[in-house]
Amino acid sequence: MIRLSEIHKTYPARRGSPAHVALRGINLDVAAGEIVGVIGRSGAGKSTLIRCINLLEVPTSGAVIVNGVDVTALSKRDLPLFRRQLGMVFQHFNLLSSRTVYDNIALPLELAGASKADIAAAVDPLLPLVGLEDKRDRYPAELSGGQKQRVGIARALSSNPKVVLCDEVTSALDPETTRQILSLLRDINKRLGLTMVVITHEMAVVKQLCDRVAVMDGGQIVEEGSVDAIFSDPKHATTQSLLADEFLDFRPAHPVSNPVEGA
Amino acid sequence: MFATLAPILFQATLETLYMVAAALVIGTSFGLPLGVFLATSGRGELFESLIFQKTIGPIVNATRSVPFIILAVAIIPFTRMVVGTSIGTSAAIVPLTVAAIPFIARIIEGAVREVDGGLVEAAQAMGARPMQVVTKVLLPEALPGIIHGLTLTAVTLIGYSAMVGAVGAGGLGDLGIRYGYQRFRPDVMGAVVITLIVLVQMVQTSGDLLARKADKRNI
Ligand SMILES: Nc1ncnc2c1ncn2[C@@H]1O[C@H](COP(=O)(O)OP(=O)(O)OP(=O)(O)O)[C@@H](O)[C@H]1O
Ligand SMILES: [Mg+2]
Numbered sequence: 001m002i003r004l005s006e007i008h009k010t011y012p013a014r015r016g017s018p019a020h021v022a023l024r025g026i027n028l029d030v031a032a033g034e035i036v037g038v039i040g041r042s043g044a045g046k047s048t049l050i051r052c053i054n055l056l057e058v059p060t061s062g063a064v065i066v067n068g069v070d071v072t073a074l075s076k077r078d079l080p081l082f083r084r085q086l087g088m089v090f091q092h093f094n095l096l097s098s099r100t101v102y103d104n105i106a107l108p109l110e111l112a113g114a115s116k117a118d119i120a121a122a123v124d125p126l127l128p129l130v131g132l133e134d135k136r137d138r139y140p141a142e143l144s145g146g147q148k149q150r151v152g153i154a155r156a157l158s159s160n161p162k163v164v165l166c167d168e169v170t171s172a173l174d175p176e177t178t179r180q181i182l183s184l185l186r187d188i189n190k191r192l193g194l195t196m197v198v199i200t201h202e203m204a205v206v207k208q209l210c211d212r213v214a215v216m217d218g219g220q221i222v223e224e225g226s227v228d229a230i231f232s233d234p235k236h237a238t239t240q241s242l243l244a245d246e247f248l249d250f251r252p253a254h255p256v257s258n259p260v261e262g263a
Numbered sequence: 264m265f266a267t268l269a270p271i272l273f274q275a276t277l278e279t280l281y282m283v284a285a286a287l288v289i290g291t292s293f294g295l296p297l298g299v300f301l302a303t304s305g306r307g308e309l310f311e312s313l314i315f316q317k318t319i320g321p322i323v324n325a326t327r328s329v330p331f332i333i334l335a336v337a338i339i340p341f342t343r344m345v346v347g348t349s350i351g352t353s354a355a356i357v358p359l360t361v362a363a364i365p366f367i368a369r370i371i372e373g374a375v376r377e378v379d380g381g382l383v384e385a386a387q388a389m390g391a392r393p394m395q396v397v398t399k400v401l402l403p404e405a406l407p408g409i410i411h412g413l414t415l416t417a418v419t420l421i422g423y424s425a426m427v428g429a430v431g432a433g434g435l436g437d438l439g440i441r442y443g444y445q446r447f448r449p450d451v452m453g454a455v456v457i458t459l460i461v462l463v464q465m466v467q468t469s470g471d472l473l474a475r476k477a478d479k480r481n482i
Protein backbone atom coordinates (compact mmCIF):
# COMPACT_ATOMS: atom_id res chain seq x y z
CA MET A 1 0.00 0.00 0.00
CA ILE A 2 2.76 2.43 1.02
CA ARG A 3 6.42 2.01 0.20
CA LEU A 4 9.07 4.47 1.27
CA SER A 5 12.33 3.85 -0.45
CA GLU A 6 15.63 5.53 0.39
CA ILE A 7 13.96 8.69 1.71
CA HIS A 8 16.37 11.45 2.64
CA LYS A 9 15.24 14.80 3.98
CA THR A 10 17.45 17.76 4.68
CA TYR A 11 15.94 20.98 5.98
CA PRO A 12 17.88 23.75 4.26
CA ALA A 13 19.86 26.29 6.26
CA ARG A 14 17.95 29.38 7.33
CA ARG A 15 19.03 32.61 8.95
CA GLY A 16 20.84 31.55 12.11
CA SER A 17 20.31 27.80 11.81
CA PRO A 18 22.45 25.45 9.73
CA ALA A 19 21.01 22.82 7.40
CA HIS A 20 19.57 19.87 9.30
CA VAL A 21 19.46 16.28 8.10
CA ALA A 22 16.20 14.87 9.46
CA LEU A 23 15.91 11.60 7.52
CA ARG A 24 18.85 9.46 6.35
CA GLY A 25 17.67 6.70 4.04
CA ILE A 26 14.30 5.50 5.25
CA ASN A 27 12.90 2.26 3.83
CA LEU A 28 9.50 1.21 5.04
CA ASP A 29 6.71 -0.95 3.65
CA VAL A 30 3.17 -0.77 4.90
CA ALA A 31 0.78 -3.46 3.72
CA ALA A 32 -2.93 -2.78 3.11
CA GLY A 33 -5.01 -3.07 6.28
CA GLU A 34 -2.00 -2.99 8.55
CA ILE A 35 -1.31 -0.64 11.47
CA VAL A 36 2.37 0.26 11.53
CA GLY A 37 3.80 2.21 14.43
CA VAL A 38 6.81 4.49 14.17
CA ILE A 39 8.39 5.17 17.53
CA GLY A 40 11.37 7.21 18.58
CA ARG A 41 12.56 9.95 20.85
CA SER A 42 11.90 13.63 20.26
CA GLY A 43 13.79 14.87 17.21
CA ALA A 44 14.27 11.38 15.75
CA GLY A 45 12.44 12.47 12.59
CA LYS A 46 9.08 10.75 13.10
CA SER A 47 6.92 13.71 12.13
CA THR A 48 9.13 14.43 9.15
CA LEU A 49 8.70 10.82 8.05
CA ILE A 50 4.90 10.78 8.25
CA ARG A 51 4.68 14.21 6.59
CA CYS A 52 6.70 12.85 3.69
CA ILE A 53 3.96 10.28 3.03
CA ASN A 54 1.35 12.93 2.12
CA LEU A 55 4.05 15.30 0.89
CA LEU A 56 3.47 18.00 3.49
CA GLU A 57 7.26 17.72 3.41
CA VAL A 58 8.90 16.99 0.10
CA PRO A 59 11.71 14.45 0.47
CA THR A 60 15.12 15.66 -0.67
CA SER A 61 15.54 12.31 -2.43
CA GLY A 62 13.86 8.91 -2.53
CA ALA A 63 10.48 7.63 -3.63
CA VAL A 64 7.11 7.59 -1.89
CA ILE A 65 4.99 4.92 -3.55
CA VAL A 66 1.31 4.89 -2.63
CA ASN A 67 -0.93 2.39 -4.39
CA GLY A 68 1.79 1.78 -6.97
CA VAL A 69 2.24 5.48 -7.86
CA ASP A 70 5.36 7.48 -7.08
CA VAL A 71 3.64 10.51 -5.59
CA THR A 72 6.78 12.64 -5.39
CA ALA A 73 6.42 13.04 -9.16
CA LEU A 74 2.87 14.45 -8.96
CA SER A 75 2.20 17.94 -10.33
CA LYS A 76 0.94 20.78 -8.15
CA ARG A 77 -2.49 20.23 -9.69
CA ASP A 78 -2.64 16.51 -8.95
CA LEU A 79 -1.21 16.66 -5.43
CA PRO A 80 -4.50 17.72 -3.76
CA LEU A 81 -6.30 14.87 -5.54
CA PHE A 82 -3.78 12.38 -4.16
CA ARG A 83 -4.01 13.83 -0.64
CA ARG A 84 -7.78 13.33 -0.64
CA GLN A 85 -7.10 9.58 -0.60
CA LEU A 86 -5.31 9.92 2.75
CA GLY A 87 -6.70 11.01 6.10
CA MET A 88 -4.54 12.63 8.75
CA VAL A 89 -5.06 13.04 12.49
CA PHE A 90 -2.97 15.54 14.46
CA GLN A 91 -1.61 15.84 17.98
CA HIS A 92 -3.25 19.22 18.53
CA PHE A 93 -6.42 18.27 16.63
CA ASN A 94 -6.25 21.27 14.25
CA LEU A 95 -10.01 21.75 14.17
CA LEU A 96 -11.47 24.92 12.71
CA SER A 97 -12.79 26.96 15.64
CA SER A 98 -15.30 28.66 13.36
CA ARG A 99 -17.00 25.41 12.33
CA THR A 100 -19.29 23.09 14.23
CA VAL A 101 -18.44 19.43 14.76
CA TYR A 102 -20.53 18.51 11.74
CA ASP A 103 -18.97 21.17 9.52
CA ASN A 104 -15.45 20.24 10.60
CA ILE A 105 -16.07 16.62 9.64
CA ALA A 106 -17.62 17.79 6.36
CA LEU A 107 -14.63 19.93 5.38
CA PRO A 108 -12.66 17.34 3.36
CA LEU A 109 -15.80 16.59 1.34
CA GLU A 110 -16.51 20.27 0.81
CA LEU A 111 -12.98 20.70 -0.49
CA ALA A 112 -13.56 17.88 -2.92
CA GLY A 113 -16.73 19.59 -4.15
CA ALA A 114 -19.23 17.05 -2.79
CA SER A 115 -22.93 17.94 -2.80
CA LYS A 116 -24.82 18.71 0.45
CA ALA A 117 -26.61 15.37 0.20
CA ASP A 118 -23.39 13.41 -0.31
CA ILE A 119 -21.80 15.23 2.61
CA ALA A 120 -24.73 14.39 4.89
CA ALA A 121 -24.63 10.76 3.72
CA ALA A 122 -20.94 10.54 4.67
CA VAL A 123 -20.95 12.58 7.88
CA ASP A 124 -24.14 11.37 9.55
CA PRO A 125 -22.94 7.76 10.07
CA LEU A 126 -19.54 8.97 11.31
CA LEU A 127 -21.02 10.83 14.28
CA PRO A 128 -22.23 7.67 16.06
CA LEU A 129 -19.09 5.80 14.99
CA VAL A 130 -16.94 8.21 17.00
CA GLY A 131 -19.58 8.69 19.71
CA LEU A 132 -20.48 12.31 19.02
CA GLU A 133 -24.16 12.17 17.97
CA ASP A 134 -25.08 14.66 20.70
CA LYS A 135 -22.31 17.13 19.79
CA ARG A 136 -23.25 17.57 16.13
CA ASP A 137 -23.83 21.33 16.28
CA ARG A 138 -21.28 22.22 18.96
CA TYR A 139 -18.12 24.21 18.35
CA PRO A 140 -14.65 22.81 19.20
CA ALA A 141 -14.35 25.28 22.11
CA GLU A 142 -17.22 23.40 23.77
CA LEU A 143 -15.53 19.99 23.60
CA SER A 144 -13.03 18.12 25.78
CA GLY A 145 -9.67 17.07 24.35
CA GLY A 146 -10.86 13.51 23.79
CA GLN A 147 -14.00 14.73 22.02
CA LYS A 148 -11.94 17.05 19.83
CA GLN A 149 -9.75 14.14 18.80
CA ARG A 150 -12.86 12.11 17.94
CA VAL A 151 -13.85 14.94 15.62
CA GLY A 152 -10.31 14.86 14.19
CA ILE A 153 -10.64 11.13 13.55
CA ALA A 154 -14.10 11.46 11.99
CA ARG A 155 -12.79 14.25 9.76
CA ALA A 156 -9.90 12.05 8.63
CA LEU A 157 -12.42 9.35 7.69
CA SER A 158 -15.06 11.45 5.98
CA SER A 159 -13.56 11.43 2.51
CA ASN A 160 -13.42 7.64 2.74
CA PRO A 161 -9.62 7.30 2.56
CA LYS A 162 -7.74 4.04 2.33
CA VAL A 163 -4.91 5.27 4.52
CA VAL A 164 -4.97 7.22 7.79
CA LEU A 165 -1.84 8.93 9.12
CA CYS A 166 -1.72 9.61 12.88
CA ASP A 167 0.96 11.90 14.34
CA GLU A 168 1.06 11.65 18.16
CA VAL A 169 -2.72 11.64 18.28
CA THR A 170 -2.91 10.79 21.98
CA SER A 171 -0.01 12.86 23.26
CA ALA A 172 -2.28 15.69 24.41
CA LEU A 173 -4.71 13.35 26.17
CA ASP A 174 -4.89 11.77 29.64
CA PRO A 175 -4.32 7.99 30.03
CA GLU A 176 -7.99 7.00 30.17
CA THR A 177 -8.91 9.13 27.12
CA THR A 178 -5.82 7.75 25.36
CA ARG A 179 -7.10 4.21 25.87
CA GLN A 180 -10.52 5.14 24.48
CA ILE A 181 -9.05 6.85 21.42
CA LEU A 182 -6.69 3.94 20.74
CA SER A 183 -9.47 1.39 20.95
CA LEU A 184 -11.58 3.58 18.66
CA LEU A 185 -8.74 3.60 16.10
CA ARG A 186 -8.30 -0.17 16.43
CA ASP A 187 -12.03 -0.66 15.96
CA ILE A 188 -12.08 1.59 12.88
CA ASN A 189 -9.12 -0.26 11.39
CA LYS A 190 -10.95 -3.58 11.75
CA ARG A 191 -14.31 -2.33 10.53
CA LEU A 192 -13.14 -0.32 7.55
CA GLY A 193 -10.01 -2.29 6.71
CA LEU A 194 -7.94 0.90 6.80
CA THR A 195 -4.19 1.08 6.56
CA MET A 196 -2.67 3.20 9.33
CA VAL A 197 0.69 4.72 10.08
CA VAL A 198 0.90 5.75 13.72
CA ILE A 199 3.62 8.01 15.10
CA THR A 200 4.24 7.88 18.83
CA HIS A 201 6.91 8.15 21.49
CA GLU A 202 5.13 5.70 23.79
CA MET A 203 5.60 1.95 23.65
CA ALA A 204 2.20 1.54 25.33
CA VAL A 205 0.54 3.04 22.24
CA VAL A 206 2.43 0.61 20.01
CA LYS A 207 1.42 -2.29 22.21
CA GLN A 208 -2.27 -1.42 22.24
CA LEU A 209 -2.68 -0.38 18.63
CA CYS A 210 -0.06 -1.62 16.19
CA ASP A 211 0.64 -4.79 14.23
CA ARG A 212 4.18 -3.84 13.36
CA VAL A 213 6.59 -1.20 14.59
CA ALA A 214 9.63 0.64 13.28
CA VAL A 215 12.00 2.23 15.80
CA MET A 216 13.65 5.48 14.71
CA ASP A 217 16.78 7.17 15.95
CA GLY A 218 18.76 9.98 14.35
CA GLY A 219 16.74 9.96 11.13
CA GLN A 220 17.08 6.23 10.56
CA ILE A 221 14.99 3.15 11.24
CA VAL A 222 17.18 1.18 13.63
CA GLU A 223 14.88 -1.77 14.25
CA GLU A 224 11.69 -3.06 12.73
CA GLY A 225 9.41 -6.04 13.29
CA SER A 226 6.12 -7.38 14.60
CA VAL A 227 5.01 -5.83 17.89
CA ASP A 228 5.28 -9.19 19.64
CA ALA A 229 8.84 -9.73 18.44
CA ILE A 230 9.97 -6.23 19.37
CA PHE A 231 8.48 -6.48 22.85
CA SER A 232 9.82 -9.96 23.58
CA ASP A 233 13.27 -9.50 22.09
CA PRO A 234 14.30 -5.89 21.43
CA LYS A 235 17.70 -5.81 19.79
CA HIS A 236 18.63 -2.14 19.53
CA ALA A 237 19.62 0.01 22.49
CA THR A 238 17.06 2.68 21.56
CA THR A 239 14.25 0.12 21.58
CA GLN A 240 15.42 -1.26 24.90
CA SER A 241 15.58 2.15 26.51
CA LEU A 242 12.14 3.13 25.17
CA LEU A 243 10.76 -0.08 26.68
CA ALA A 244 12.60 0.42 29.95
CA ASP A 245 11.09 3.93 30.29
CA GLU A 246 7.55 2.66 30.43
CA PHE A 247 7.70 -0.92 31.58
CA LEU A 248 9.61 -0.70 34.82
CA ASP A 249 10.19 -4.45 35.07
CA PHE A 250 11.70 -4.57 31.59
CA ARG A 251 15.13 -6.19 31.36
CA PRO A 252 16.63 -6.82 27.93
CA ALA A 253 17.11 -10.52 27.21
CA HIS A 254 20.17 -9.72 25.13
CA PRO A 255 21.72 -6.49 26.40
CA VAL A 256 23.55 -4.66 23.64
CA SER A 257 27.26 -4.42 24.20
CA ASN A 258 27.45 -0.74 23.37
CA PRO A 259 24.38 1.03 24.76
CA VAL A 260 23.86 4.68 23.78
CA GLU A 261 24.95 7.14 26.38
CA GLY A 262 22.37 7.78 29.09
CA ALA A 263 20.37 4.69 28.21
CA MET B 264 -33.60 77.31 15.58
CA PHE B 265 -33.39 73.55 16.00
CA ALA B 266 -35.90 73.20 13.18
CA THR B 267 -33.51 74.89 10.73
CA LEU B 268 -30.43 73.07 12.01
CA ALA B 269 -31.93 69.57 11.99
CA PRO B 270 -32.26 69.09 8.21
CA ILE B 271 -28.76 70.48 7.58
CA LEU B 272 -27.30 68.21 10.23
CA PHE B 273 -29.20 65.24 8.85
CA GLN B 274 -27.98 65.98 5.33
CA ALA B 275 -24.35 66.30 6.53
CA THR B 276 -24.59 63.04 8.48
CA LEU B 277 -25.85 61.23 5.39
CA GLU B 278 -22.95 62.62 3.36
CA THR B 279 -20.46 61.48 5.96
CA LEU B 280 -22.01 58.02 6.08
CA TYR B 281 -21.97 57.83 2.30
CA MET B 282 -18.28 58.77 2.09
CA VAL B 283 -17.24 56.39 4.85
CA ALA B 284 -19.34 53.48 3.59
CA ALA B 285 -18.12 53.88 0.01
CA ALA B 286 -14.47 54.13 1.07
CA LEU B 287 -14.89 51.14 3.37
CA VAL B 288 -16.51 48.95 0.70
CA ILE B 289 -14.14 49.90 -2.13
CA GLY B 290 -11.16 49.89 0.26
CA THR B 291 -12.02 46.40 1.46
CA SER B 292 -12.43 45.01 -2.03
CA PHE B 293 -8.83 46.03 -2.75
CA GLY B 294 -7.41 45.79 0.77
CA LEU B 295 -8.69 42.30 1.52
CA PRO B 296 -6.93 40.45 -1.31
CA LEU B 297 -3.87 42.61 -0.77
CA GLY B 298 -3.81 41.78 2.94
CA VAL B 299 -4.31 38.05 2.33
CA PHE B 300 -1.48 38.09 -0.19
CA LEU B 301 0.79 40.02 2.18
CA ALA B 302 0.13 37.38 4.83
CA THR B 303 0.70 34.38 2.58
CA SER B 304 3.48 35.34 0.19
CA GLY B 305 6.44 34.84 2.54
CA ARG B 306 9.07 32.15 2.12
CA GLY B 307 7.56 28.67 2.16
CA GLU B 308 4.03 30.07 2.45
CA LEU B 309 0.90 29.40 0.43
CA PHE B 310 1.52 31.89 -2.38
CA GLU B 311 5.26 32.38 -2.00
CA SER B 312 6.30 35.50 -3.92
CA LEU B 313 9.33 37.29 -2.60
CA ILE B 314 9.11 39.98 -5.29
CA PHE B 315 5.64 40.87 -4.05
CA GLN B 316 6.83 40.96 -0.44
CA LYS B 317 9.75 43.21 -1.36
CA THR B 318 7.78 45.68 -3.50
CA ILE B 319 4.20 45.89 -2.21
CA GLY B 320 5.13 45.77 1.48
CA PRO B 321 7.17 49.00 1.33
CA ILE B 322 4.57 50.72 -0.87
CA VAL B 323 1.86 49.91 1.66
CA ASN B 324 4.04 51.25 4.47
CA ALA B 325 4.89 54.40 2.53
CA THR B 326 1.20 55.18 1.90
CA ARG B 327 0.44 54.62 5.54
CA SER B 328 3.14 56.98 6.72
CA VAL B 329 1.81 59.98 4.73
CA PRO B 330 -0.53 62.09 6.91
CA PHE B 331 -4.02 61.86 5.50
CA ILE B 332 -4.54 65.53 4.80
CA ILE B 333 -1.28 65.64 2.79
CA LEU B 334 -2.31 62.52 0.89
CA ALA B 335 -5.71 64.01 0.08
CA VAL B 336 -4.10 67.11 -1.43
CA ALA B 337 -1.26 65.28 -3.12
CA ILE B 338 -3.53 62.97 -5.10
CA ILE B 339 -5.87 65.71 -6.35
CA PRO B 340 -4.78 65.13 -9.99
CA PHE B 341 -5.62 61.44 -9.61
CA THR B 342 -8.96 62.30 -8.01
CA ARG B 343 -9.78 64.57 -10.96
CA MET B 344 -8.88 61.81 -13.34
CA VAL B 345 -11.22 59.35 -11.61
CA VAL B 346 -14.30 61.47 -10.81
CA GLY B 347 -13.76 64.47 -13.09
CA THR B 348 -13.62 66.92 -10.19
CA SER B 349 -11.67 67.29 -6.97
CA ILE B 350 -14.44 68.88 -4.90
CA GLY B 351 -17.58 67.40 -3.44
CA THR B 352 -18.63 64.32 -1.59
CA SER B 353 -17.94 61.85 -4.39
CA ALA B 354 -14.48 63.30 -5.01
CA ALA B 355 -13.68 62.88 -1.32
CA ILE B 356 -14.25 59.15 -1.61
CA VAL B 357 -11.08 58.83 -3.71
CA PRO B 358 -8.53 59.97 -1.09
CA LEU B 359 -10.50 58.19 1.64
CA THR B 360 -10.32 54.95 -0.33
CA VAL B 361 -6.65 55.42 -1.16
CA ALA B 362 -5.93 55.85 2.54
CA ALA B 363 -8.19 52.95 3.50
CA ILE B 364 -6.61 50.33 1.20
CA PRO B 365 -3.19 50.01 2.89
CA PHE B 366 -4.79 50.43 6.32
CA ILE B 367 -7.19 47.56 5.65
CA ALA B 368 -4.47 45.48 3.96
CA ARG B 369 -2.25 45.60 7.06
CA ILE B 370 -5.20 44.82 9.33
CA ILE B 371 -6.24 41.82 7.23
CA GLU B 372 -2.63 40.67 7.05
CA GLY B 373 -2.38 40.76 10.84
CA ALA B 374 -5.67 38.90 11.33
CA VAL B 375 -4.73 36.21 8.79
CA ARG B 376 -1.30 35.72 10.36
CA GLU B 377 -3.01 35.04 13.68
CA VAL B 378 -4.56 31.87 12.25
CA ASP B 379 -2.81 28.75 13.56
CA GLY B 380 -0.48 27.33 10.92
CA GLY B 381 -1.63 23.85 11.96
CA LEU B 382 -5.02 24.58 10.40
CA VAL B 383 -3.45 25.48 7.06
CA GLU B 384 -1.46 22.29 7.20
CA ALA B 385 -4.52 20.22 8.10
CA ALA B 386 -6.41 21.70 5.15
CA GLN B 387 -3.52 20.96 2.80
CA ALA B 388 -3.38 17.41 4.11
CA MET B 389 -7.08 17.11 3.23
CA GLY B 390 -6.32 18.14 -0.31
CA ALA B 391 -7.25 21.83 -0.18
CA ARG B 392 -6.02 23.91 -3.09
CA PRO B 393 -4.33 27.20 -2.12
CA MET B 394 -7.42 29.31 -2.85
CA GLN B 395 -9.53 26.89 -0.82
CA VAL B 396 -7.17 27.33 2.10
CA VAL B 397 -7.93 31.05 1.91
CA THR B 398 -11.70 30.79 1.53
CA LYS B 399 -12.37 27.79 3.77
CA VAL B 400 -9.77 28.27 6.50
CA LEU B 401 -7.93 31.59 6.66
CA LEU B 402 -10.81 34.02 6.13
CA PRO B 403 -13.41 32.23 8.31
CA GLU B 404 -10.89 31.71 11.12
CA ALA B 405 -9.66 35.31 10.89
CA LEU B 406 -13.20 36.75 10.71
CA PRO B 407 -13.42 38.10 14.29
CA GLY B 408 -10.07 39.88 13.83
CA ILE B 409 -11.14 41.17 10.42
CA ILE B 410 -14.38 42.61 11.83
CA HIS B 411 -12.44 44.29 14.64
CA GLY B 412 -10.05 45.74 12.09
CA LEU B 413 -12.78 46.99 9.76
CA THR B 414 -14.50 48.63 12.72
CA LEU B 415 -11.28 50.45 13.52
CA THR B 416 -11.01 51.44 9.86
CA ALA B 417 -14.57 52.81 9.85
CA VAL B 418 -13.88 54.91 12.95
CA THR B 419 -10.66 56.23 11.43
CA LEU B 420 -12.48 57.02 8.18
CA ILE B 421 -15.13 59.00 10.04
CA GLY B 422 -12.29 61.13 11.38
CA TYR B 423 -10.66 61.45 7.95
CA SER B 424 -14.00 62.32 6.33
CA ALA B 425 -14.28 65.28 8.67
CA MET B 426 -10.86 66.40 7.41
CA VAL B 427 -11.81 66.21 3.72
CA GLY B 428 -14.93 68.09 4.74
CA ALA B 429 -12.61 70.93 5.59
CA VAL B 430 -11.47 71.06 1.97
CA GLY B 431 -14.99 71.25 0.61
CA ALA B 432 -16.25 67.70 0.49
CA GLY B 433 -19.48 68.11 2.42
CA GLY B 434 -20.40 66.04 5.41
CA LEU B 435 -20.15 66.78 9.12
CA GLY B 436 -16.61 68.18 8.96
CA ASP B 437 -17.66 70.68 6.30
CA LEU B 438 -20.68 71.71 8.36
CA GLY B 439 -18.60 72.17 11.47
CA ILE B 440 -16.01 74.34 9.69
CA ARG B 441 -18.37 76.46 7.59
CA TYR B 442 -21.12 77.09 10.13
CA GLY B 443 -19.58 76.30 13.46
CA TYR B 444 -16.21 77.95 12.91
CA GLN B 445 -16.38 80.49 10.10
CA ARG B 446 -19.90 81.79 10.94
CA PHE B 447 -19.24 81.35 14.63
CA ARG B 448 -22.20 79.17 15.47
CA PRO B 449 -21.18 77.25 18.61
CA ASP B 450 -24.56 75.48 18.59
CA VAL B 451 -23.78 74.00 15.16
CA MET B 452 -20.26 73.08 16.25
CA GLY B 453 -21.69 71.38 19.35
CA ALA B 454 -24.25 69.48 17.31
CA VAL B 455 -21.58 68.32 14.84
CA VAL B 456 -19.28 67.11 17.61
CA ILE B 457 -22.08 65.25 19.36
CA THR B 458 -23.21 63.65 16.10
CA LEU B 459 -19.64 62.50 15.40
CA ILE B 460 -19.34 61.02 18.89
CA VAL B 461 -22.65 59.20 18.52
CA LEU B 462 -21.64 57.88 15.06
CA VAL B 463 -18.34 56.54 16.32
CA GLN B 464 -20.01 54.95 19.34
CA MET B 465 -22.58 53.25 17.15
CA VAL B 466 -19.98 51.93 14.74
CA GLN B 467 -17.76 50.68 17.56
CA THR B 468 -20.58 49.01 19.46
CA SER B 469 -22.03 47.22 16.46
CA GLY B 470 -18.54 46.18 15.32
CA ASP B 471 -17.78 44.72 18.74
CA LEU B 472 -21.11 42.92 18.74
CA LEU B 473 -20.55 41.41 15.29
CA ALA B 474 -17.01 40.35 16.15
CA ARG B 475 -18.20 38.65 19.31
CA LYS B 476 -20.92 36.84 17.38
CA ALA B 477 -18.37 35.62 14.84
CA ASP B 478 -15.91 34.45 17.49
CA LYS B 479 -16.54 30.81 18.38
CA ARG B 480 -13.29 30.37 20.29
CA ASN B 481 -14.72 31.19 23.72
CA ILE B 482 -18.29 30.10 24.03
N1 LIG C 1 10.60 22.85 9.20
C1 LIG C 1 11.79 22.49 9.73
N2 LIG C 1 12.90 23.22 9.48
C2 LIG C 1 14.09 22.86 10.00
N3 LIG C 1 14.29 21.81 10.79
C3 LIG C 1 13.22 21.05 11.10
C4 LIG C 1 11.91 21.35 10.60
N4 LIG C 1 11.03 20.43 11.08
C5 LIG C 1 11.77 19.59 11.84
N5 LIG C 1 13.08 19.94 11.86
C6 LIG C 1 14.15 19.25 12.56
O1 LIG C 1 14.21 17.91 12.11
C7 LIG C 1 14.40 17.02 13.20
C8 LIG C 1 13.31 15.98 13.21
O2 LIG C 1 12.08 16.65 13.49
P1 LIG C 1 10.72 15.86 13.64
O3 LIG C 1 9.66 16.88 13.89
O4 LIG C 1 10.54 14.96 12.50
O5 LIG C 1 10.99 15.03 14.97
P2 LIG C 1 9.99 14.10 15.79
O6 LIG C 1 10.62 12.75 15.85
O7 LIG C 1 8.63 14.18 15.25
O8 LIG C 1 10.06 14.77 17.23
P3 LIG C 1 8.88 15.00 18.30
O9 LIG C 1 8.69 13.72 19.02
O10 LIG C 1 9.46 16.06 19.21
O11 LIG C 1 7.68 15.46 17.58
C9 LIG C 1 14.46 17.87 14.45
O12 LIG C 1 15.82 18.00 14.84
C10 LIG C 1 13.88 19.18 14.05
O13 LIG C 1 14.51 20.24 14.74
MG1 LIG D 1 6.76 15.05 15.95
